[in-house]
Amino acid sequence: MSSTAKRRFNLSWLKPPAMPEDGSMALVDHLRELRYRVIVSAIAVVVGAIVCWFFIDTLLDVVMWPYHEARRNLQADRPDLVMHTTYQGVSSPFIMKLQTGGFAGLLLTCPIWLYQLWAFIAPGLLSKERRWALTFLAAAIPLFLAGVVTGYFVTPKGYEVMIGFVPENSDALALLDAPTFLVNEIKLLTLFGVSFLLPVVLVTLNLMGVVTGEQLGKARSAALFGCFVFAAVATPSTDPFSMLAMAMPMGFLYVVAELISRRHDKRKAVQEAKELDVQLTY
Template identity: 30%
Template sequence: MSSNKAKDLIDSIKNKGKNLEAEMSFFDHLDILRKHLLRALAVVTVFVCLAFYFTDFIWHDVIMAPKNADFWTYRMMCKLVEAFPSIGQEFCIKEIHAKIINTEMSGQFTLQMNSCVMAGVILGVPYLLFEIWLFIKPALLEAERKSASGFVAFASFLFALGLLFGYYLICPLSINFLINYTVDSSIENTFTISSYLSTVLTLTLGSGIIFQLPVVIYILSKLGVMTPKFMRSTRRYAAVLILVVAAVVTPTADPYTMLIVAFPLFLLYELSILISANIEKKKKKAELAFYNNK
């Protein structure tokens, strides 16, 4: 009995040592992640300071621009009407009547702070992705590192493309629709500046996040959660959802505007299917090579 107790005690000490080693390893990884995030925070802080320096440009030429009738998107829409009269004159937006007010004492100061912080975060996204890549890179195999070597560039490109799509298409169309929408003609639309800023940021950032769909599908396909067969089988549901989103944000009932908004989203979904299919093909090829070498 004494020998068994001694053996149990030794095994308990060994297991305790293994648990302690694993715990230390976890905290070591947590400390490394903290350093990566601190570096990313430092870069974002620099961009926030730059945003404060260019406050006038950010507010007048970026944030407030979509509510002006001479915005690039509205001018291009009018040129499309001139080239294709069958689209309809309602597609050409020549004036936007919007009254935007501030209702809080410190409202404009807070808005300046928030807008500069968000500008710093947006500009710092590529570096944040780079730090995330540096953190997960040591845990990957050599083949996985090579296959994911363009992760930062690809994700940053998609994010920038999504921002441009949201800012130049979704945002102005939605703002024009919401400004002119009335339940009753006796009700005047007067918007607070915080509501306007929230709408612009939500639509623009939301588009940037949506455009990360291929990256998400890539990760899920690597984990075996998502397959091209499943995405192809749900294509009709995805198409309906995309058309619903496009119909909500477009200012008119004509199909041309809705298709302009929906087309890039369709392309994004098809690109995700191709990415998932490519990963599945590589997995099957690797499995075949493994069994042939046995």
């Protein structure tokens, strides 16, 4: 093989830069690190999606459950309401299966891409704080999945409310484009999962010295209001049930993050006071 071919298949450009002892990196090295983390996460999600493809029919039944549940509830109250699921275009069923497999792969591999997120943030932390990777993952993984599960069981009521606006005793058919429904559901569940990561993000910022528990306390009222605004904008179904189901846990988790940050700040202050006493003694 010629030297040109060897250079062509050389993947050294993909490797992340060496990590300095103090964790400080140039902007170009940060971008290389980000590229590496994103590529590793993307490969993991693709592999996860391929694994999930073998169970795609079962997964389709799972993702369509909120619609079928809303449909059963509506038709029990309004027997005159006729609802049908449609596929617009020849490729729609195949694309829907791809989207379902991709989202399932995202959930399946969340420990991997959440770890990559932590590994990208860790250089900005002190050496003793970098050891908290397991704690970060132990909190982030169940919180993300809890957000997805919460959104999953909230969506039927939201769809029921929105479809229920079809006028009674009318000849109109309630037609649902299945791929469009799936895209909206994936957006909603992903937003629920990400919103539940709020305390992890805030505590990480506190560990990095970006914010303090006192600052979080002062911003609590504005933050709680922001949670409701974010939930109102983020939920594509625009129903009040989805908005409240997202905003209220976010507000609660914000307060939890504030309490954890205040406790960490107190421990840090005590530790710094002890170190100062030792220095003054010597």
